[in-house]
Amino acid sequence: xxxxxxxxxxxxxxxxxxxxxxxxxxxxxxxxxxxxxxxxxxxxxxxxxxxxxxxxxxxxxxxxxxxxxxxxxxxxxxxxxxxxxxxxxxxxxxxxxxxxxxxxxxxxxxxxxxxxxxxxxxxxxxxxxxxxxxxxxxxxxxxxxxxxxxxxxxxxxxxxxxxxxxxxxxxxxxxxxxxxxxxxxxxxxxxxxxxxxxxxxxxxxxxxxxxxxxxxxxxxxxxxxxxxxxxxxxxxxxxxxxxxxxxxxxxxxxxxxxxxxxxxxxxxxxxxxxxxxxxxxxxxxxxxxxxxxxxxxxxxxxxxxxxxxxxxxxxxxxxxxxxxxxxxxxxxxxxxxxxxxxxxxxxxxxxxxxxx
Amino acid sequence: xxxxxxxxxxxxxxxxxxxxxxxxxxxxxxxxxxxxxxxxxxxxxxxxxxxxxxxxxxxxxxxxxxxxxxxxxxxxxxxxxxxxxxxxxxxxxxxxxxxxxxxxxxxxxxxxxxxxxxxxxxxxxxxxxxxxxxxxxxxxxxxxxxxxxxxxxxxxxxxxxxxxxxxxxxxxxxxxxxxxxxxxxxxxxxxxxxxxxxxxxxxxxxxxxxxxxxxxxxxxxxxxxxxxxxxxxxxxxxxxxxxxxxxxxxxxxxxxxxxxxxxxxxxxxxxxxxxxxxxxxxxxxxxxxxxxxxxxxxxxxxxxxxxxxxxxxxxxxxxxxxxxxxxxxxxxxxxxxxxxxxxxxxxxxxxxxxxxxxxxxxxxxxxxxxxxxxxxxxxxxxxxxxxxxxxxxxxxxxxxxxxxxxxxxxxxxxxxxxxxxxxxxxxxxxxxxxxxxxxxxxxxxxx
Numbered sequence: 102x103x104x105x106x107x108x109x110x111x112x113x114x115x116x117x118x119x120x121x122x123x124x125x126x127x128x129x130x131x132x133x134x135x136x137x138x139x140x141x142x143x144x145x146x147x148x149x150x151x152x153x154x155x156x157x158x159x160x161x162x163x164x165x166x167x168x169x170x171x172x173x174x175x176x177x178x179x180x181x182x183x184x185x186x187x188x189x190x191x192x193x194x195x196x197x198x199x200x201x202x203x204x205x206x207x208x209x210x211x212x213x214x215x216x217x218x219x220x221x222x223x224x225x226x227x228x229x230x231x232x233x234x235x236x237x238x239x240x241x242x243x244x245x246x247x248x249x250x251x252x253x254x255x256x257x258x259x260x261x262x263x264x265x266x267x268x269x270x271x272x273x274x275x276x277x278x279x280x281x282x283x284x285x286x287x288x289x290x291x292x293x294x295x296x297x298x299x300x301x302x303x304x305x306x307x308x309x310x311x312x313x314x315x316x317x318x319x320x321x322x323x324x325x326x327x328x329x330x331x332x333x334x335x336x337x338x339x340x341x342x343x344x345x346x347x348x349x350x351x352x353x354x355x356x357x358x359x360x361x362x363x364x365x366x367x368x369x370x371x372x373x374x375x376x377x378x379x380x381x382x383x384x385x386x387x388x389x390x391x392x393x394x395x396x397x398x399x400x401x402x403x404x405x406x407x408x409x410x411x412x413x414x415x416x417x418x419x420x421x422x423x424x425x426x427x428x429x430x431x432x433x434x435x436x437x438x439x440x441x442x443x444x445x446x447x448x449x450x451x452x453x454x455x456x457x
Numbered sequence: 458x459x460x461x462x463x464x465x466x467x468x469x470x471x472x473x474x475x476x477x478x479x480x481x482x483x484x485x486x487x488x489x490x491x492x493x494x495x496x497x498x499x500x501x502x503x504x505x506x507x508x509x510x511x512x513x514x515x516x517x518x519x520x521x522x523x524x525x526x527x528x529x530x531x532x533x534x535x536x537x538x539x540x541x542x543x544x545x546x547x548x549x550x551x552x553x554x555x556x557x558x559x560x561x562x563x564x565x566x567x568x569x570x571x572x573x574x575x576x577x578x579x580x581x582x583x584x585x586x587x588x589x590x591x592x593x594x595x596x597x598x599x600x601x602x603x604x605x606x607x608x609x610x611x612x613x614x615x616x617x618x619x620x621x622x623x624x625x626x627x628x629x630x631x632x633x634x635x636x637x638x639x640x641x642x643x644x645x646x647x648x649x650x651x652x653x654x655x656x657x658x659x660x661x662x663x664x665x666x667x668x669x670x671x672x673x674x675x676x677x678x679x680x681x682x683x684x685x686x687x688x689x690x691x692x693x694x695x696x697x698x699x700x701x702x703x704x705x706x707x708x709x710x711x712x713x714x715x716x717x718x719x720x721x722x723x724x725x726x727x728x729x730x731x732x733x734x735x736x737x738x739x740x741x742x743x744x745x746x747x748x749x750x751x752x753x754x755x756x757x758x759x760x761x762x763x764x765x766x767x768x769x770x771x772x773x774x775x776x777x778x779x780x781x782x783x784x785x786x787x788x789x790x791x792x793x794x795x796x797x798x799x800x801x802x803x804x805x806x807x808x809x810x811x812x813x814x815x816x817x818x819x820x821x822x823x824x825x826x827x828x829x830x831x832x833x834x835x836x837x838x839x840x841x842x843x844x845x846x847x848x849x850x851x852x853x854x855x856x857x858x859x860x861x862x863x864x865x866x867x868x869x870x871x872x873x874x875x876x877x878x879x880x881x882x883x884x885x886x887x888x889x890x891x892x893x894x895x896x897x898x899x900x901x902x903x904x
Contacts, residue, residue: 208872208903209580227880227897291736293729315732318887404669406735406883421551422669423872424576425903 128184139177197437204430208423218431228432231410234324235439238331238395238411243388246332247381250339255369258347267344271337278334278397285330286402289316320408327409330398335391339384346380347373379454386447393440412436498536500819503810508538510807515556516567516797517549522762522829529824533814539807547668550875557582562802565811567617569797570867571605572874577800578608584804585611593816602833605863606798615816618824619796619833621850622677622757622864624778626743629771631752643685643784646753647716650723653752659726661717662751663734664742665882672879674739675886676866677793678718678755682710684791685784689860696868698902703895711891718886726751735883747775755781757795758850762829771845778846780853792853795864796833870903877901 207214222228257266273281290300294313298304303313317323350373358372374381396413403409405418412432420429492498493505518526523545530541544563546552550573556562557577568574577583586594594603594615606614625646632639637653640646653660665674683692687706694700695707717723718734725733727745740763743754747768754760758778761770769775783790799815801808814820818836825832825841831850839855842848853859866874877898885894 209576225900291729291733293733296729313729315736318732318735400669404671406671406880407887417551418669418876419872421554423876424554424573424870425872 135180136177139180200430200433200437203426204434206427206430208425208427210426214427218427219435221428222431222435227410228415230408231405231412231415234409235393235411237324238328238392239389239439241325241328242331242335242392242395243385245328246335246388247339247343247384249332249336250341250384251343251381253336253340254344254347255373258344267340270340273334274337274341276334278395279401281330281334282398282401285326285333286317289326289402291315291317317403317409318407323403323407324409327398327402330402331392331395335388339388342380342384343377346377350376379450382447382450386443386450389443390440393436393443412439493536493538497532501533501536501814504533504537504539504814506537507807507810509540510538510805511540511542512565512805512807512811513542513544513563514565514567514811515544515546515549515553515563517545517547517569518567518797519545519547525824525827525829529820529827530811530814532823533811533820537810539811541811550871557802564803564805564808565799565801565815567797568614568800569795570871570874571798571863572868572870574606574613574798574800575608576871577802578611578613582802583613584801585613586615587804587809590615590809590813590816593813597816597818597821597834597836599833599835601861602796605868606800614798614800615812616796616833617799617815618830619794619850619854620757620759620831621853622793622795623681623781623791623853624756624758624760624850625781626746626754626756626760626776626778627752628746628749628775629773629777630775631746631749637752639779640782642782642786646782650717650753654722658751659722659724660752661723662726662728662743662745662754663718663724664728664737664739665734665886666736666738670875670879671735672882673866673875674742674756675714675718675734675882676874676878677757677864678714679707679710679882680862680865681755681781681791681793682713683707683865684793684860684862685781686710686713688788689791689862692862692865696865698869702873702899702902703892708891708895711885711895715885715891732887734886743776758831758846759829761844761846774845778849790856790859792856792859792861793864794833794854794861795867872901872903873898 203210204218205213205215222232253266253270257263260266276284287299288301289303290298291303291313292298292300294307298307298313300313300316302316307313316326354372354376355368358368363371394413395411396417399405399409399411399414400417405411405414413436416429416432416436418429419425419432493501493508498505523543527541527543533539534541550570553562553566553568553573562582568577574583591612594612598616602616602619603612606612606616627639631637637649638645640649650660663674665672667673680692683695683706686709687695691700691706695702695704700706719731721731724731725737727748727750728734728737739756743756743760744764745751746754747765760778761776764770764776771777780790780792799812801812816834818834818838821832821834821837822841824830825837825847828844829847831837831842831847831854833854837851839848839851842851854861866878868874869878881889881894881898884897885891
């Protein structure tokens with residue numbers, strides 16, 4: 102009986118799986134057939150070139166032959182790029198252009214309003230606090246999360262039970278932002294002094310002799326407490342990447358340093374840090390971008406009340422809940438502008454590393 | 458390379474084919490329906506002729522209430538063969554917008570905010586009522602209620618369920634034990650509050666936390682007080698921005714609400730100080746009454762749904778509600794109401810059949826029988842309403858001397874009604890003064 106109730110849902114699931122299999126299977130087949138076809142053509146062409154060459158007739162000028170091969174290779178490259186380009190256009194480029202245009206229109210996306218959404222953004226006290234909060238997030242989260250991850254990675258490196266210790270700090274990574282926020286909401290929960298505390302933090306605070314606090318409704322402390330959630334999640338990521346980088350430092354370098362008689366402090370600053378610099382940058386950049394986009398944590402815990410708003414949350418509220426699509430789009434464009442320098446820096450860095 | 462790839466290809470193709478064949482094999486659906494010509498189906502003959510079609514409905518009603526909805530139109534589905542695809546979501550307001558913008562709207566939606574309804578109507582997304590539907594609507598609903606679904610002279614929907622908000626929940630048992638009287642004027646209510654406060658108990662318990670909608674229960678307080686301190690006309694001007702939000706008359710209503718909600722002697726029974734209002738979920742707001750930790754809780758008739766199982770809701774039970782008294786009884790009896798409206802984004806015949814059924818008396822009675830529900834539909838047979846609070850709510854709804862006004866924040870544009878006003882209430886309760894709160898809300902009114 103119960104199974105019969107659930108049957109339609111299972112059927113839907115099955116259809117979904119089949120659709121997935123058909124699409125992915127189709128793509129796989131395509132990806133398998135087409136390059137093979139290109140490869141056969143190329144083999145045939147090479148073979149033809151070889152036989153004609155072998156027959157002693159004048160071979161075509163080498164430059165021309167290369168350009169033909171290049172063009173073929175280019176075609177092959179384009180073929181592989183095509184799905185990506187298509188998905189990028191549909192999922193990223195077109196929406197980005199649309200958002201940009203919408204940010205110059207009114208709430209209902211009917212009339213052009215020029216820059217008024219942008220002037221609104223910088224003239225409202227509320228939005229100003231949203232912008233400053235975002236700034237605080239972006240400064241604190243990457244720095245603290247990376248620092249904690251780094252310290253932890255150095256401390257547990259080659260320690261006993263290293264993998265257990267690492268698993269412990271990596272675990273929060275596996276929890277969704279919403280799940281993590283709900284967990285921490287319980288940590289910060291409040292009941293007044295006369296009652297039993299259900300929040301861990303207030304319980305500890307009361308044992309230490311304090312009055313229970315409304316942690317989440319007292320700015321500016323509440324923003325910092327929300328930042329703790331993000332750090333809790335991201336420190337594990339930083340630790341894993343940095344730990345891998347530390348392990349990748351060549352043994353002879355460490356050995357040489359030891360023979361030179363460095364102390365642990367010097368070892369850290371003069372050997373470890375320079376060696377893991379690229380990994381550090383990757384971590385900081387990744388965490389920074391994730392932090393700029395932070396939305397779930399704020400929405401789940403306070404929904405931007407009590408001065409805890411951040412850009413992404415405000416953008417969602419304006420565009421989808423309040424029907425102010427123009428203002429929401431302006432916030433989205435602003436967020437995009439903030440991310441660009443970080444991305445440019447990252448690309449620049451990757452290029453430099455490749456040159457080395 | 459070319460040689461190697463063939464078996465792989467074959468494998469992929471084979472597995473895809475097997476899956477696809479397997480799917481067609483088990484996709485038979487059983488159709489269990491009543492015989493459309495049977496006597497049980499007689500009331501549904503008007504809606505028949507669309508067998509096998511399906512109509513999707515999207516709304517914010519979830520869980521138990523959603524199950525009751527599905528049950529209420531079960532017979533309609535069986536007799537007409539129309540399949541109603543109901544989906545309830547906690548993110549309804551935002552997601553509906555996304556679906557409509559994406560060109561993938563549901564056939565029908567139950568919108569609880571006339572403000573949102575007007576937005577979709579102005580964007581030409583809603584299908585207006587056909588003349589036949591309008592005749593049904595005019596016959597079944599008071600003009601007052603239809604006005605909320607009318608935009609630019611066009612009627613876009615009919616009310617479905619309603620709730621009456623002007624109630625104060627209390628414990629009849631506790632009242633008898635302590636010898637309290639149910640107050641009939643605002644003055645009495647305040648005297649009672651003072652009397653309870655003098656016994657070192659906080660008389661009121663309030664919770665306004667509601668996820669992303671945190672703050673709405675406090676807006677109901679303001680609306681009720683606006684109706685009690687001002688004329689209905691001023692209330693209408695307030696919700697339509699005929700007067701600014703920071704008008705002194707609004708400020709006065711806020712101050713009067715503040716004399717209860719921001720009064721540390723009055724709140725917050727069972728939870729803590731004034732600030733605990735904003736972190737107490739509204740569902741839990743009134744529960745301390747059952748533990749004897751507070752006495753009064755202002756909340757709509759729906760609050761009965763949030764009481765623990767086994768709570769007796771009756772005039773002599775553990776919990777019951779009384780009408781939030783008027784301040785000047787000579788001005789009449791204002792009642793704050795809310796409800797959801799059935800609107801259509803498509804106009805297929807099957808959609809219109811469901812739409813006219815949901816506006817009919819048969820539907821109202823079918824749903825009311827299941828309990829926890831009232832409606833302004835005048836074809837409702839009041840004797841089918843069994844629950845005490847529902848009966849009391851129906852009495853108020855049918856009261857000819859009452860002045861009804863719809864929930865103000867639902868009438869306002871969403872940017873204010875479900876945006877800055879909610880947020881403003883939260884900040885205001887947390888200590889912000891009335892003037893800057895009202896200025897902030899006024900500043901956000903869309904131009």
